[in-house]
Amino acid sequence: MAPGRKFFALKLIVTALRQEARPLIEALGLKQDTGSRRIPVYAGEDAMLVIAGMGKVMAAIATTHLMHMAPRHDRACLINVGTCAAVTDRLALGDAVLANRIWDRATEREFFPDMLVKHSLQEVSLGTFDRPVTGVKQPNLPCQAVDMEASGVYQAAHLFLAPHQMMFLKVVVDFVQSSTFDLSEMLGHYTGSMQDLLPQITKACVWEDPAPAVTEGQERLLAKVAAHMRLTRTQTHQLEKAAQRFMLRGGENLDLLQPYLQTRPRHKASRNRIFSSILAALNGS
């Protein structure tokens, strides 16, 4: 695929706890949205964050809420940031990890975010459990880390977004075999990993898409011409396609359509005649 246009996707961040959200709110300069009272939402210029509470049900509710509040979905990247417990001793406390597979313990379903963007973190298969996990023996689990939210976030986000628009970033704050349950110690590991997490969040949100041949201004012109000439829906669609092709074939602009803003055909037959001549001009025949 040819290189396209770079843009910054809107970051839509889901965290479980207020303490997990705080360093992100500060780093991204977010302000609380007072319109969202039951589910705390923070927003800034290119990011929104929701605090879900614990567990996958709360996570799914909050994700859905955030998706409804987001001004757009096509250029957005959902990031679930939080803590996890390691199942394997390959991971150390404070490691920031990225989930390439999410496995829901209760339903045995599995979910896969696309792994398209380069990163420098360790990847894990992440198991989402309904309650805190302790003392589980490593060989029995088909995952290297566990949390309580990711599968809920994925399922809710997938109603709105493609799998390449989702990322699950977790920090190891505990081990399932030897949990300390010391919250302040856990949060210390989490905050300490922010310098690894934040660049990854920024990197994941630099996107590229095919440069559109027809600009937004030209789209408005096409809509005006269609309205002015009272084109049918099919004709409007044909006009848009012909304009797209005209620009893709190296057309400089759509100025040739300007005169049609002055023309208001009186009856169908003359409209159709004029329309055919517009198509012929755009299609170069």
Place this chain on the structure above:
Amino acid sequence: MWQKRYSHIYLEDGVDPYPLTRTILDRLPGATRVRVADYKHIFARGRQNFQAQKRSPKLILARKKDNWIYPGPSQSQDFGYRNFYYNSLLLNCIYNCDYCYLQGMYPSGNLVVFVNEDDFFSATKRAIEERPFPEEPLYLCISYDTDLLAYENVAPYCARFIEFTRSQEDLLIEIRTKSANWNALAEVAPCPRVILAWTLSPRSVVKKYEKQTPSLEQRIGIVKRCLDRGWQVRLCFDPVLRIDGWEAIYGEFFREVFRALPARSIRDVSLGLFRMNADFFKRIEKQRPDSDILYYPFERESSLISYPQEERRDMLSHLQEELAAYLPREKIETWG
């Protein structure tokens, strides 16, 4: 910014014992391995973006549980063989041609390799035995919805299928490709019941619409080597695109091809115009605002879209005329 292609290999439960799994894992040692219970859990997810995934396609190793062989569709190229079949050893293709229907056919840009090759061979043997016209061979296209030869360095399916064909007297296979992967064939002895079919396009078409594929020179180069070695070679001028100046461009292109290749050694030629299933086309249009060939004012005829009938007639008769200067007409199969 993007991960390398095949940075990740997804392994479906149950693929580990297959030798092809080992071969592929050995050939891509740096890839991250991820377990998946059923390949469809990743390949058939909803809302995937085919073109976004093509920036860093992943590999999925799976077992095909049924349908190891399909009867060829009636509107497809059977070259007069009535026992026409095809199979899907691989889902998707390593290339990403602008006009490719796979973009609309598959939900994902990732590649699936089915590793249970013996099931494909057994099914083919059964189909040979049960073929409806026993006086004719079973004609099987093994690179039908993909480019198998281009992927030979990772999944050596062509070499294995050629060896299998050697042992099956009533089997004729076609391997269609745009690849110039000579290494994949260098050590393989030609088999008269294997047709290597190269899709050739004018230089400007390759550059603009067949991105990441070998150049026309490279394709002609490998065709020449294969002809010298005694392989059966088919040339596919398909799809012909109605681009500005198509008459002159395709005329010069045919001249160039038959200057470089001895026409009498070519088994046959397939000539076809761009056409596509209308539903696939609808899906592709939404994802490809960057390719002018998809915005042509096409005509829909039953389930297919193609150039308007008059243009089609005009193009085909012109191109057939051009080709007839190099090959007898009975060697030219026309589609579109």
